[in-house]
Amino acid sequence: MHRENLTLSDTLMGPTLTSRMSLPKVQHLAERQALALDALSKLARQFAGNPNFDQLVHALVLTITGQFASSGAFVVVRNRSEEMGQPLLYATGRFVNKTPLIALGQCHKLTTFFRQNIAPFRATDLVAVYPDNDVVQELLSCGVQVIAPLVLGEKLVGLMGIGARVNGAEYDGAEIEFLGTLANSVTPFLASSILFRDIAGLNAWHLEILNSVKQGVFVFDGERRLSKMNDAACAILESLGPDQRRCTTQLGEMIERVFPETVFPGWTQQIEAHSTGRRGRVIESLVARGSDSERIFNVRVGEIGHSEAAKPDLVVTVDDISKQKDTEHHLFELEKFAEKGMLASSIGHELNNYLGLILGNTEVGQHALENANLDKVASCLAKLKDSVGKMARFTAGLMDYSRMETRQTTADLNAIIGDVLSFVTVHKKFKRITVDIDLDPTLRPFLMDPDQIAQLLLNFLNNAGDAITEARRSEGRITVGTRQDGRKVTLAVSDNGAGIPPEVRDVLFQSRKTTKEKGHGFGLVTCGKIVENHHGRVTIDTEVGRGTTFTVHLPLGPPA
Amino acid sequence: MTDSNINRRTLNDDTVLITAGWTLDNNNAHEMVDAIMLAQADGYKFIIIDMRDLEFLSSAGVGAILGTVETNREAGGDIVLCNLSEGVQHVLTVLDLVDYLTIVPNMDVAVSRCTAKT
Numbered sequence: 001m002h003r004e005n006l007t008l009s010d011t012l013m014g015p016t017l018t019s020r021m022s023l024p025k026v027q028h029l030a031e032r033q034a035l036a037l038d039a040l041s042k043l044a045r046q047f048a049g050n051p052n053f054d055q056l057v058h059a060l061v062l063t064i065t066g067q068f069a070s071s072g073a074f075v076v077v078r079n080r081s082e083e084m085g086q087p088l089l090y091a092t093g094r095f096v097n098k099t100p101l102i103a104l105g106q107c108h109k110l111t112t113f114f115r116q117n118i119a120p121f122r123a124t125d126l127v128a129v130y131p132d133n134d135v136v137q138e139l140l141s142c143g144v145q146v147i148a149p150l151v152l153g154e155k156l157v158g159l160m161g162i163g164a165r166v167n168g169a170e171y172d173g174a175e176i177e178f179l180g181t182l183a184n185s186v187t188p189f190l191a192s193s194i195l196f197r198d199i200a201g202l203n204a205w206h207l208e209i210l211n212s213v214k215q216g217v218f219v220f221d222g223e224r225r226l227s228k229m230n231d232a233a234c235a236i237l238e239s240l241g242p243d244q245r246r247c248t249t250q251l252g253e254m255i256e257r258v259f260p261e262t263v264f265p266g267w268t269q270q271i272e273a274h275s276t277g278r279r280g281r282v283i284e285s286l287v288a289r290g291s292d293s294e295r296i297f298n299v300r301v302g303e304i305g306h307s308e309a310a311k312p313d314l315v316v317t318v319d320d321i322s323k324q325k326d327t328e329h330h331l332f333e334l335e336k337f338a339e340k341g342m343l344a345s346s347i348g349h350e351l352n353n354y355l356g357l358i359l360g361n362t363e364v365g366q367h368a369l370e371n372a373n374l375d376k377v378a379s380c381l382a383k384l385k386d387s388v389g390k391m392a393r394f395t396a397g398l399m400d401y402s403r404m405e406t407r408q409t410t411a412d413l414n415a416i417i418g419d420v421l422s423f424v425t426v427h428k429k430f431k432r433i434t435v436d437i438d439l440d441p442t443l444r445p446f447l448m449d450p451d452q453i454a455q456l457l458l459n460f461l462n463n464a465g466d467a468i469t470e471a472r473r474s475e476g477r478i479t480v481g482t483r484q485d486g487r488k489v490t491l492a493v494s495d496n497g498a499g500i501p502p503e504v505r506d507v508l509f510q511s512r513k514t515t516k517e518k519g520h521g522f523g524l525v526t527c528g529k530i531v532e533n534h535h536g537r538v539t540i541d542t543e544v545g546r547g548t549t550f551t552v553h554l555p556l557g558p559p560a
Numbered sequence: 561m562t563d564s565n566i567n568r569r570t571l572n573d574d575t576v577l578i579t580a581g582w583t584l585d586n587n588n589a590h591e592m593v594d595a596i597m598l599a600q601a602d603g604y605k606f607i608i609i610d611m612r613d614l615e616f617l618s619s620a621g622v623g624a625i626l627g628t629v630e631t632n633r634e635a636g637g638d639i640v641l642c643n644l645s646e647g648v649q650h651v652l653t654v655l656d657l658v659d660y661l662t663i664v665p666n667m668d669v670a671v672s673r674c675t676a677k678t
Contacts, residue, residue: 028653028654028656031654032654032655035618035619035651035654035655036619038618039586039618039619039620042585042586042618043586043620046586046587055590056586058590058593059586059587059589059590059620061623061627062586062589062590062593062619062620062621062623062624062627063586063589063618063619063620064619064623065619065622065623065626065627066618066619066620066621066622066623066625066626066655067619067655069622069626069655069656069657069660070626071630072627073627092593092626092627092628093626093627093628093630094630096627166626166657166660167656167657167659169656
């Protein structure tokens with residue numbers, strides 16, 4: 001039952017024109033076949049030149065309908081699968097929307113039969129082989145007369161079929177053979193068209209994935225010509241000014257024309273320099289200059305399709321971070337604004353410290369007065385005056401955080417510590433706290449702002465006292481020490497208070513963080529600024545439940 | 561209207577006129593199918609296809625008419641072909657369709673044929 005490999009011309013000129021036919025019938029058959037040859041040759045050219053699958057298969061079905069003067073014709077073809085899978089039905093006349101024809105392509109038993117019996121056959125012949133097959137019965141009920149399998153090599157590409165002739169005449173052997181020849185002729189074109197359709201479908205699928213990505217994706221081939229890009233990439237090119245051509249005209253362009261220097265300065269060189277390896281490397285903050293704005297992009301460059309024969313393709317993913325940068329700038333401004341707000345609170349906090357000193361010296365002075373210790377009274381008044389003076393300087397100097405300048409003078413750190421401790425320790429907060437002093441006797445006076453350093457120490461001592469109170473220590477202990485190591489000086493304040501949690505420690509000098517139940521979290525912000533003014537740094541050694549040591553590292557003089 | 565070469569004009573409530581271009585083949589047969597099916601969907605029982613400009617009719621073009629004519633006939637109407645050139649007439653003869661399809665010499669006859677059947 002295998003059909004001979006006849007060409008259409010063989011069929012036209014050969015065995016189908018038999019001596020048994022009358023002359024007019026022979027002429028008509030020849031003309032019909034000539035008509036078919038003309039239609040098929042045009043169809044073949046269309047398939048080869050522009051494989052628009054749907055349109056061409058539909059044209060094929062119409063051709064068969066007309067050619068066989070049939071009440072209808074159909075072609076069932078597989079739909080993107082190795083086997084028939086979910087077949088597609090193209091039909092005319094009575095076969096439009098006849099789902100049993102789709103079932104025909106899905107019936108495994110029948111597809112096996114079609115592969116093995118590729119010559120066209122009458123539908124009634126199929127009934128003889130499969131009398132109880134439901135699909136076959138339904139085919140008959142649809143009015144299918146003749147079926148021609150479309151087989152290429154071992155593969156069943158599809159099925160072609162025709163219904164009854166409109167004039168009621170039976171199809172004779174020559175016509176059925178002719179249908180087989182038609183099937184034979186169109187199958188390779190149909191198969192290649194299916195392949196094109198599948199590739200087009202895959203391309204569309206890939207493009208759909210690419211288009212779902214918000215970053216612009218450019219794919220360059222080995223010669224660095226643009227082979228593909230997604231919608232976001234188009235939008236980027238088109239948004240960067242009137243000089244950029246529409247994205248559809250960019251395909252096939254060299255990379256340096258896609259990213260021209262006038263708009264994308266240095267991009268091509270940077271991309272080439274980073275184009276090694278599949279993993280992709282990121283070039284941060286590349287600038288693109290549009291006609292009316294400048295934008296910033298992060299660009300990831302990676303290679304795909306490595307082979308020894310060809311240079312790999314290049315995938316360039318472009319992420320517009322302009323808005324992110326804008327947001328960062330606004331956040332920075334907001335932080336500065338918030339910092340000024342914090343400063344106001346910080347000033348209040350510091351004033352409280354001075355008020356504490358004034359109160360402490362007043363209490364000491366009153367006590368001295370009650371005991372008629374005039375020397376002590378005089379000393380307290382002097383300290384009161386000093387504290388008020390410092391307050392005045394503080395308010396004048398810290399009204400604006402940005403104008404917090406140091407007034408550098410040579411001063412003795414150990415003396416400042418003694419001075420501060422003399423009035424701090426009388427405050428009731430420190431009454432149950434032992435303050436140890438471990439000062440380096442070799443420490444010489446050095447350049448500093450003594451008021452700010454006193455303020456710094458005051459803050460550390462206050463914090464230490466609060467931490468001990470918070471930890472409810474029965475024996476609180478604070479140690480203040482100094483050390484000189486070459487050109488560096490350290491001032492350390494240790495306590496055995498509550499300690500600082502790690503997550504707070506890391507941001508202690510940067511934002512409003514506190515471990516105190518009633519704390520403001522601003523004191524250390526000022527400390528940080530003071531240390532910064534002295535070109536120093538602060539280290540923190542802390543353990544929750546055991547205590548904290550703040551160590552200030554100061555240079556002996558201003559940096560060179 | 562599906563294509564500039566295939567035009568449609570309503571003649572009355574039941575009848576619509578479709579004018580074929582100079583060729584009806586693989587390239588535009590599907591457009592003829594679309595035009596006919598649209599007219600059917602719009603409820604026209606009779607479709608007159610004026611072939612005065614048609615110089616070439618391929619088997620795909622024939623298929624466009626054969627594949628749709630039964631719908632009109634089942635609705636009590638028809639597809640009527642008129643103004644056929646000799647070449648087009650010959651194709652339909654070769655395909656043994658002159659008795660099956662309704663073919664008339666001109667528009668007037670086509671319209672009266674449709675009116676008579678209404």
